Amino acid sequence: MYIVMLGAPGTGKGTIGKILSQDMNLKHLSTGDIFREQISNQTELGKKAEGYMKQGLLVPDDVTMGMIKARLSEDDVADGAILDGFARTAVQAKALSEFLTEKRPNQSQIAIELNVPDDVIVKRLAGRLTCSNKSCGAIYNLETRPPKEKGICDICGSKLVKRDDDNEETVRKRLVVYHQNSQELLDFYKGNNTLYSVCPKNLDEAVNNIKEHLKGSN
């Protein structure tokens, strides 16, 4: 089974994807990891991508898609994988779906959207505190994961700080951009009946809900 994780920044998409990956014994592939792997191995596509990135340019779709296809052709993901950060556009989603249908015809494909209301995301990120010790970098949340001692990191004892990009205005701006860009993508998955949308109250609920759904669809 190939699962595409969709959702705005702050929905817990990455964390939920990793939990599912362990529970279901499927590899968790993030676009960032695939890029880094291809670049450090200096593959043809990796070198191309690196060139664009060094110039501060967006890596074109065909290069990105080429790297994703190369990764998804490897044996360790023959039974499926959880994709985080790809596809980002309807064009990419279509290309991915066609590729998987041809390459892995016996595997099902599903897209999971974490549909968390913007206000909840804003509240969540606005309550986030990060350890000021860069080599620690632990993340806390005043609501869901408070430190034992106020303002102090449980792990290393350093001061906790609020990151600049976790303020409400920045988060709202990011969400507006996300919604603009994701509509077509969601429509694509709705159109081929592979979209499952969850609006979980917390991580555990999300994971349980998704696993129940996947059991039913297998």
Ligand SMILES: [Zn+2]
């Ligand atoms: Zn720390």
